[in-house]
Amino acid sequence: MSATSSAVVRAVRPVGRPLFNLAFVLASLVGLWLLVLHLADVSPLVTRKPQDVYEFLFVDRKAPANRTAVLSPLWQTLLDAGIGFVAGLGAAIAIATATYLSRGVEAATMPVAMLVRTVPLVALAPIITLLLGNGLATVAVMSGIVVLFPALVTIAFGLRSVTPQMSDVVHVYGGGTWAVLRRVAYPSAVPSVFAAIRISVPGAITGALIAEFYTTPDSVGKAINQGLALYQYDLVWSLLVVLTLASVLLYAVAQLLEGLVLARFGLAAQRS
Amino acid sequence: MTLPQTGPRPARRTGVRLAALLAAGALALTACGSDGGDSTAGDAPASGAPAAGSLGETSVQFSWIKNAEFAGEFIADDSGYYEKAGFSKVTFLPGPVAQEEVVATGKADFGLSNAVSTAAAIANSGFPLKIVGATYQKNPFSILSLADKGDIKTPQDLCGKKIGVQDPNLSLFKAFLSANGIDEKCLTIVPNSFDVAPLEDKQIDGLVAYLTNESLLVKGHGFDTVDLPFADNNLPFVAETVITTDDMIKNSPEKVEAFLKAEIEGWKDACDGDTGYEAGAKLAVEKYGKDIDPPLELKKEVEQAKQQCELLVNTDETKANGLFTISPDLIEKNIASVKAAGIDITAEELFDTSIIEKVYADNPDLKG
Numbered sequence: 001m002s003a004t005s006s007a008v009v010r011a012v013r014p015v016g017r018p019l020f021n022l023a024f025v026l027a028s029l030v031g032l033w034l035l036v037l038h039l040a041d042v043s044p045l046v047t048r049k050p051q052d053v054y055e056f057l058f059v060d061r062k063a064p065a066n067r068t069a070v071l072s073p074l075w076q077t078l079l080d081a082g083i084g085f086v087a088g089l090g091a092a093i094a095i096a097t098a099t100y101l102s103r104g105v106e107a108a109t110m111p112v113a114m115l116v117r118t119v120p121l122v123a124l125a126p127i128i129t130l131l132l133g134n135g136l137a138t139v140a141v142m143s144g145i146v147v148l149f150p151a152l153v154t155i156a157f158g159l160r161s162v163t164p165q166m167s168d169v170v171h172v173y174g175g176g177t178w179a180v181l182r183r184v185a186y187p188s189a190v191p192s193v194f195a196a197i198r199i200s201v202p203g204a205i206t207g208a209l210i211a212e213f214y215t216t217p218d219s220v221g222k223a224i225n226q227g228l229a230l231y232q233y234d235l236v237w238s239l240l241v242v243l244t245l246a247s248v249l250l251y252a253v254a255q256l257l258e259g260l261v262l263a264r265f266g267l268a269a270q271r272s
Numbered sequence: 273m274t275l276p277q278t279g280p281r282p283a284r285r286t287g288v289r290l291a292a293l294l295a296a297g298a299l300a301l302t303a304c305g306s307d308g309g310d311s312t313a314g315d316a317p318a319s320g321a322p323a324a325g326s327l328g329e330t331s332v333q334f335s336w337i338k339n340a341e342f343a344g345e346f347i348a349d350d351s352g353y354y355e356k357a358g359f360s361k362v363t364f365l366p367g368p369v370a371q372e373e374v375v376a377t378g379k380a381d382f383g384l385s386n387a388v389s390t391a392a393a394i395a396n397s398g399f400p401l402k403i404v405g406a407t408y409q410k411n412p413f414s415i416l417s418l419a420d421k422g423d424i425k426t427p428q429d430l431c432g433k434k435i436g437v438q439d440p441n442l443s444l445f446k447a448f449l450s451a452n453g454i455d456e457k458c459l460t461i462v463p464n465s466f467d468v469a470p471l472e473d474k475q476i477d478g479l480v481a482y483l484t485n486e487s488l489l490v491k492g493h494g495f496d497t498v499d500l501p502f503a504d505n506n507l508p509f510v511a512e513t514v515i516t517t518d519d520m521i522k523n524s525p526e527k528v529e530a531f532l533k534a535e536i537e538g539w540k541d542a543c544d545g546d547t548g549y550e551a552g553a554k555l556a557v558e559k560y561g562k563d564i565d566p567p568l569e570l571k572k573e574v575e576q577a578k579q580q581c582e583l584l585v586n587t588d589e590t591k592a593n594g595l596f597t598i599s600p601d602l603i604e605k606n607i608a609s610v611k612a613a614g615i616d617i618t619a620e621e622l623f624d625t626s627i628i629e630k631v632y633a634d635n636p637d638l639k640g
Contacts, residue, residue: 043377045399134462213439214463222439222463229440230615231372231393 013263018255025248048237056234069223070238077220078246080208083136084143085200088207091144092151092196100159100185101177117149121210129214138215143207150203151196158192159185190265194258201250205243322358327527330354331363333371333380335512338364338561340573341484341580342384343552344407346560348538357530364560372399375515382531386411386511387622388444391610395617400518402624405532405596406510407539408584410503412483413444413511416468419496422477427452427505433477436464441480444502447613451506468493484580492572509609510598511584521624528627529634536595536631536638543581543595552577594632594639598625 030050037047048056056066095113099106116124125142132138159181166188167180175183212221220239227236334342345364348354354362365374371383372393384407393399415435417424422433431454437445442461449456462476468486471479472493481487483501491497503509514535516528542552553573561568589599598606603619610617632639 043373045376045397046373216461216463222442225439226442228370229389229392230443231370231389231397231399233397 013259015256015259017259018252021255022248022252025252026245029244029248046233048233050241052234053238053241056238066235066238069235070242073218073220073223073239074242074246076217077205077208077212077243080139080211080215080219081143081204083140084147084207084211085204087140088144088147088204089151089196089200092148092155093193095148095152096155096159096189097181099156100181106156113149113152116145121145121207125210125214134214134216136215139208139211142211142214143204146203146207146210147200150199154192154196154199155189158189161192162188187265191262194254194261198251198254198258201254202247205247205250209243322526322530324355324358325360327358327360327530329361329363330359330382330527330531331365331380333365333367333369333374333383335367335371335384335386336485337368337564338366338556339485339564339568340553340556340577341512342560343542343549343556343577343580344535344539344585346538346555347541347548347552348534350555350559351538351541353534353537354531357534358526359530359534372401372515376401376517378517381516381520381527383515384512385515386513387509387606388447388610388613388615390513390515391615391617391622392613394621395615401515402518402521403510403513403515403598403622404521404528404624405514405535405628406598407512407514407535407596408580409510409587409590409598409602410501410584411507411509411511412485412580412584413441413448413502413507414481414483414487415448415478415500416471416481416487416490417478417498417500418471418474418490419498421474423498424478424500425498427454427500429500430454430478431458434460434462434475436462436470436476436479438464438466438480443613444507445480447609448502448505448507451609451612483583484576488572488575488579492569492575507609507612508602509606510602514596521627525627525630529631532596532628532631533635533638539585539595540638542577543585546578549574549577549581594628596628597632598623598628 033050037049057063057070058067060066095105095109099109121142124145128141129138132141162180162185166184170180170183208219209221212219213225215222220243224236224239227233227239332345334345336342338346342364349362349364363380365380371385372390374380375383376393376399386408387403387406390401390403394401415424415430417433422429424430424433427449430449435445445461446456462470464470464476464479466486468479468481468490470476472490472495478500479486483499487497487499514532521528542548553570553576556573556577557568557570585595589602590597593599603623603625607617607619607622610622
């Protein structure tokens with residue numbers, strides 16, 4: 001391989017891999033969908049095939065109205081997921097930093113974090129709703145809980161990956177704990193943060209869907225509940241398909257960003 | 273999914289039929305005596321009816337848990353009316369589930385649902401179903417509130433209030449608002465389950481409820497309740513409707529006919545005054561619904577059995593035409609309500625009253 005072409009490969013790899021992954025995931029999803037329908041003994045009255053969803057959204061006489069019925073709750077759900085994503089990841093970075101700075105904080109938070117994580121969110125949901133009402137705070141907390149714990153564990157691990165030798169170098173030059181954090185620990189944790197971002201994307205959407213059973217605005221969680229009650233299976237399947245697509249796409253975007261940033265930092269080899 | 277309905281209507285006692293009274297009395301005795309094995313057919317089949325057991329087994333998907341809402345079905349089974357009509361066994365499947373789906377996909381022969389839900393299944397997903405009869409002439413949906421909190425007596429009272437609505441009932445609630453010319457923006461809709469606690473804790477002003485269930489439950493907890501029934505406020509439709517598939521109507525009409533006949537007999541007994549109410553409620557508490565947790569309370573179940581008969585099952589029309597019938601006038605009102613809920617369907621697509629008419633033509637004595 002010539003020097004030029006290997007340079008091209010290097011430049012393309014961070015973009016190419018996510019694109020390839022995306023195509024592979026989409027093809028597998030459609031394949032699985034058809035396979036499960038074929039194998040499972042479920043009445044065609046309640047199931048829909050990929051082409052049915054396509055017709056509902058693009059061919060049907062009412063296709064424009066159908067697209068609105070799917071997309072308007074989708075934006076609300078993506079907004080809800082975004083709120084949970086930011087809240088959960090922000091909290092994870094803050095708590096991970098605190099645990100890095102103080103062993104005491106780690107001893108105090110980690111067991112509680114694990115404990116809350118083991119209680120199913122559906123069981124916590126009514127209590128959270130009771131405390132915070134039916135608005136954005138509930139979404140932020142519920143979706144945030146799903147995001148927080150995996151992200152916290154991953155990021156805390158990244159921060160701890162600083163070797164004593166590396167922090168010694170900073171100390172030798174007169175830097176304190178903060179300097180170690182800023183110059184060594186955070187850069188070392190970048191791959192972990194991106195790993196946390198990737199796993200948080202679907203997590204935030206799952207959390208948002210659960211929260212939406214308890215909140216007021218029209219959202220995918222609510223639309224699915226209502227659609228089922230009215231036997232609008234076309235709508236329900238389309239909502240699920242579009243939400244899955246959105247989730248896969250956002251995951252691909254996170255992966256793409258990760259590849260680009262890690263390549264820029266020269267950390268590609270360390271990606272977790 | 274069942275929802276309640278209510279309506280301050282004057283209690284109207286139906287005439288006492290001697291035979292039915294005796295049957296109900298005997299039933300009450302057996303209900304006290306034991307939790308009983310499967311019922312056996314009592315007397316010989318009426319002339320023209322299929323021989324006992326010749327129609328095989330059948331199954332009914334209920335819209336709710338096995339409480340007194342199905343008093344008539346319990347009595348029909350316990351008194352052997354299904355067997356007398358020709359079935360060897362009847363299986364009761366408890367709800368709440370998507371009854372239309374269960375029946376259309378062949379998991380049960382019959383289902384008990386309501387006109388709006390069935391219309392949605394037919395219009396939105398092409399389910400091959402029809403309503404062949406109706407237990408409740410009026411739907412039991414209502415807005416339940418507390419006198420010292422929401423005090424919602426008229427649709428106009430909804431404005432400025434916080435109303436708890438279950439997601440599956442949201443479109444029905446919106447239809448109720450539009451049927452009464454209420455702007456959705458003047459009130460706050462809060463997602464709620466079927467739990468009455470938020471209402472009793474005064475977190476919400478009103479709750480979409482069943483007149484015959486949650487309403488009585490809250491009253492039983494010592495609250496002064498106010499009901500705003502959908503049926504009396506521009507959204508009338510039939511409920512606990514018997515649904516079955518087009519295929520069944522076409523290929524096994526004798527099964528549908530036999531089932532409706534046993535249903536009518538069961539409900540005649542269940543609505544036969546205090547004896548009937550108590551018999552149905554006792555069967556719910558002590559036999560069919562005895563595994564329900566938290567356990568059913570007999571007092572509330574008797575009250576429910578009574579209320580549903582007085583408010584929903586017996587009307588002037590059923591007095592004239594017989595139980596389970598749906599008059600052309602009522603069908604027209606149903607179609608209008610279904611339209612208000614945003615579902616486009618014709619009467620022929622939703623109802624088939626030919627079999628219930630045949631039941632009464634063949635058994636005129638059932639009417640009395």
